[in-house]
Amino acid sequence: MSAPVTTGTTASHPSHPSHPSHPSHPSHPEPPPPNPPPRTLDVAAERARTPGAATGHHFNAAGAALLADGTVEAVIGHLRAESLSGGYEAAKHAAPALEAVYARIAGLLGARPEEVALVESATAGWQRAVSALRLRPGDRVLAARSSYVSSALHLLSAERDHGVRVELLPNGPDGAVDLEALETALRSGPAALVTAAHVPTSSGLVEPAAGIGALAGAHGVPFLLDATQSLGQLPVDMGAIGCDLLIGTGRKFLRAPRGTGLLAVRRPLLDRLTPEAPDVRGALWTAERNWELVPDAKRFELWEAAHALRLGLGAALADLGALGVDTVARHLASLAASLRERLAELPGVRVTDPPAAGSAIVTFVVDGLDATDVQHELSRRRIHLIAVPAGHGRWDMDPRGLTKVVRASVHVYNNGADLDALVESVREIARAPGAPAPAPAPAAASASAPRTARRDSRCRDAIVVGLGVHGSAALRRLAVRGLDVLGLEQYALGHDLGSSHGATRMIRRAYPHPDWDALVDTAYRAWEELEDAAKTRLVDITGGLYAAPAGRPDPLRGPGCRPVDAEEAARIFPGLRLPAGFAAVHDPRAGIIDARETLRAQLALAERSGAAIADRTPVLGWEPDGDEVVVRTREGVLRTRRLVLCAGPWTAAQVPSLAPHLAVSRIVNAYFAADPAGPLGPSGLGSFSVDLPQGLLYGFPAADGRGLKAGLDSGPDWDPHAPRPPATPAELALLAEAVAQVLPGAGPVTESLTCLYTTTADRRFVVGEVPGVPQVLVASACSGHGFKFGPAIGEALADLVCGTVRPDLDFLSPARLFPGGGAQ
Template sequence: MVSGVSEVDVAAERARTPGVATGHHFNAAGAAIPAAETVATVVAHLELESAIGGYEAAWQAAPRLDGVYRLAADALGARPDEIALVESATAGWQRAVAALRLQPGDRVLAARSSYVSSALNLLTLERESGIRVEVLDNAPDGGVDLDALDRALRSGPVALVTAAHVPTSSGLVEPVERIGALCRREGVPFLLDATQSLGQLEIDVRRIGCDLLVSTGRKFLRGPRGTGLLYASSALAGLLAPLSPDVRGARWTHEREWVVEPGARRFELWEAAHALRLGLGAALADLAALGAPAVARRLAGLGGRIRTELSQVDGVRVVDPPAAGGAIVTFAVPGTPAGQVRDELAARGVHLVTVPASHGRWDLAARDLPAVLRASAHVYNDDADVHALVEAMREITARTRRAAPRIPAPAEPDPIISVLANGKRAVARPAPDVLDAVVVGLGVHGRATLHELARRGLRVTGVERFRLGHDRGSSHGATRMIRRAYPDPVWDPLVDEAYEGWARLSRDASTSLVRTTGGIYARPPGEPAGLRGPGCEDLTAAGAARVAPALRLTEGWTAVHDPAAGVIDAEAALRAQLRLAVAAGARVREREPVLGWQREGELIAVHTPRARLLTRALVVCAGPWIGSLLPGFAGELTPIRIVNAYFPAATTDLFGPPRLGCFSAELPEGLAYGIPALDGRGVKIGLDTGPAIDPDVPAEPATAAELALLEGIAARLLPGAGRVGESLVCRYTMTGDRRFLVGPVDGQPGVFVASACSGHGFKFAPALGAALADLVLGRPREDLAFLSPARLSERDPV
């Protein structure tokens, strides 16, 4: 045991940690290497059980087992009776949340830092019990937006607020004391996930103000796997009723009556791994001996150094948010899969892990990161470990750059010609920091344009006013439809380009982005002919039933069958576009609204709160905010509210291909559209009409009336689809003739607009990205005249 000191003796910690001899270990956030004494404690108790029996060994170890509660309480600033020993943080979380007995309609506010198991537990309760899970927005520094939390708490009763002190997906440190203060003000329980912080940061539950806390033993505590802690404040614990009481946490008093134990012990189970609990006690004793403040200082220093040194390695992108701190550092190598980098590091004796977006979807997917590499240090890491990590990354990225195909350098900028006072002409070239293009708005069309411009070797920067992957526009959500069926042949060449573009993007991204399902597009009797297209055929209602037996059309209806229709994996497509754009040299600026732009000679100056970007071309793909940057279009674009819903009872076997493909139907309420069950969430149904909205006001969740309307549509078209499950709200930006606006802005050389709007634009993203790149490079695209902003006086839809 190390005696209490003001600073950590790293050499001593390495001497008592045998695992450091096997490599350079940076996975304390996953499972830290235990100290020799902790391992010896576990083994000694197992040997005692083998010698005298499990019950007898537990009786003999009872004083030491009781001491674990005291050690855990000391680490948290709590009382021993407020501590339950559990098998994992997830086990503690699920028992605590179940004991809250949340009711239908109860609101739970969850931070984007929430761990996958916590999020899945809440989403299951939302789907099956009817609670409402509201995911809190982040502030620009990456932590919970405290103003948004304040508004949410004031807007109505809240049953629970939850956040991860430090997430699994980055080095972010949430402002937990300020979250706790807001919750205390409103009398709302605050559940803190301290899985990644206990043993790394100083924790005091009284100062933080959390009512519940869960953590694990295997991470920064350096305890055994299979151990965890649950803290329940004395003020709240007595109000909680465990859903499945156990003989350890309750007493059976009468034939049909029982009472639960006081305090947090009510959450425990009789059966427990006593050897592991004693090992947890040994690890907690180590933390107390070293001193939590000294450990926190040491780990913060290591994390800061790793973050700084990795950011200086060419080819490495540190992706921690500004509010990061402590020992966890996340990074990526654009253009190289995280798993490949992890394996190459392991081959060099450097061990860390990757975190996929599926383990932190509210965070990583929202930041368009399919996975990150996570390095997490502990007290046993020294200078040699850090050097090994940084040098290994330098070697890996250098080799990757040598192996990568060479991207041609952009052509030398055209000269700027000035006429001097003496009549002679002077030639000057743009300064090196002049960009070839700035793309404003990084939804699907902005990303497609950014990718295409970077792929062609141009110096380009994309600017996004919100966080990447936000849900304030039209590009979020899991899936989109693609079809060849369109009402007029003028669309056919662009449709062909779109299909070719998705195939190329799939190849470049090494992933399949489009699944062919076929499509049925139906209209009632008396409606004029609608869609047509290459390879499509007209069907009666009976014919449609043979093609898609899950879809019910009444007698007299007709339909168009498009065998080439399918479903785009929208989330994967957005990630691929951005990843390939960055790999080709594009720069990205998120959470940075464009305040305005102006001409400066032959160049355009784009102003944001943090920069003045000089560029030769400006491409505005800002959706409902186009009018604020290009006022001439403000009266032509109307943002409307659109609601989509999933029907989980409409399962893949009954409502997926081949029984159901993509579909739409002209109904009195509007055009209903749907995507078959493919991903386990059921059929997705929407209606492409809704009220006009202010894009600057965050969308409210779908109302009961909106969901009831979609349930009625599902009952008519898909018998047996059942009730609505999850729902999402998005915006369509509509033009009067429902056609896109794509092309140069009249009277503004070098300025282009792309509003691929009116609800059917996602499918065209690769084609329109290529078209906009052509226009930026001065190549005419007469084939897009029917979408040109110059045709706004026309009102006949095509």
């Protein structure tokens, strides 16, 4: 590397480094940014991928924001990998993803990846950066009153123990740093550091960071910006701001796990800073009494790190990048401005944000009540925020006469209902200070309560019952067409009691009969359309091998598929060993579906297109009424022109005439310990199935940090209304026996799950009109291979609702089960 290095014996004092040029002293306040593109945030989609959004009204993003599902999966996936292969091996496998975190941070900050260090917290970054400045007795530090408690304590300690002079910058009438006073302080003599918090912990203030940076740069003084509360909610570009050092944390508006932080140091200052305690991560021990620092910001890092948490940070940064910082900033600013305005209108409530407030943080006090008591009263109503004492921001709060404030901070998962709940609860608390708290709001009004169906006098165009993969697909396609459509789910969205849960599913073109070919082609096109609409990858093409005893009368075949013998199969998938006498079909377009993300995407897109959703709303019965259908729930009676039943294993309960033709069984799946870098990982395996005496064994490679996934396509008959206990030792032993036959090297079971199959005698789906009731459609598209057709079945059901004839579905018609005709 060509960058210069600094040795442990030649450190120089960097108090007055050469500084890149900055724009001249700007006016105060800063000019507004250019108009952003007209893009809005899909709050429903963000709530759908944020499980915590359903557990209450969360207003603590400035403390620790709610994590998205993908972030949690990134952390857990790496921990599983560490448990299976060891920490060092897992880190080696994850090295590209870990390195990508630096690039994502750099892109967020307008910096270069080599100027970024990953640390455990913003405070850790602050302490390492300031210590590396090697401040000497008499050095002046100009600090904004917005400085956080940990930063202030470090400076005060340096003042007391090392003779550093800490000068507090006065605020202007708007509550932000007075830029004229800063310029006067810089002109009065040399300074070693200027520091400010972009957004303080104690209010919604936004400091004029670019103005501070311009002045510091003009005087050649390093500027350290604490972006802990601004990263993730405001655009933060180090070059535009003119800051040389920046610290931040992951747990706040970036929505990353706790225990993650960052430190960015721009060149040329980076090359002048020498950490006080170099670590093997950041230095090379070159001789018995000498060492060299690495040439980039990793000199500030430690060897020991929580790689799983850093991968979670990377996932959160990727989410932010996909949403766009400007889009997030507009949404949060709008929410916070509305909340400030509404709280300020409440009698007995005082908003304590200064005039320069503009961030996602809103602070207030209630007359006659301690802020902690207000926090507790709100918590009783499942409204989560915190009280900030003056001890967390004394330089800011003491001059304003504040001992404690209530702090609410909004994020992308907050909506109007959250604001309504907070404002109305504060109104109640302020109306009767000291009075006993009223009872919590009824369940139906709370954020974690089900979205329920109410008695509705209008007749909807369609109601979809069951929101697994096929029901959610139908709901989405009907909503896209502009229909007034309602989706009903008897359990919570994403539940694990049916057939659509779990992480992965298989997609393939290999089928035993040409009847399937057209629908398979439609399915592949439908997945591409769904990925494009959802702006996310849902299908990973891995290729697939599907094996059975040679000479079977109904071998798999399909467009682009070809038969292979055991020897060629071993070359294609080295991790799979076929028994003697077996042959296989190779499908190069087979792959793995992200099942969990598919459900989230389809429901989010449905809501975005206008669909209504009510979960925890069982359908008690339905009956035709002329050209319409009456649907009964516990909450009321609904009417619809078309009823679409996608009830999975509960289909027979909704359509009793189908009961003799539908068999429900319990299926066990399990994860087996396997090295993702070995033959059972993606390099040696794809999606597969082998028809063994124990049953059809199917599975996927160890690609998600959880190990090899496998299941047997056979199991006992099961009542879908009965409890479903975990897999038994006998079931897991049978599955492990099958895995050992064809997947040498698989370790023990690490976790297991169960699901329900609904099958017909011919293993074909049931899709079409309920015999005798043309205004009711049914889709029982399971039979162990239905998930892959989800988006295509949804489109087909939407066609049928709208009166479009689909002769390509005749081979799946319910009428085939009733040769003499039948009725519901």
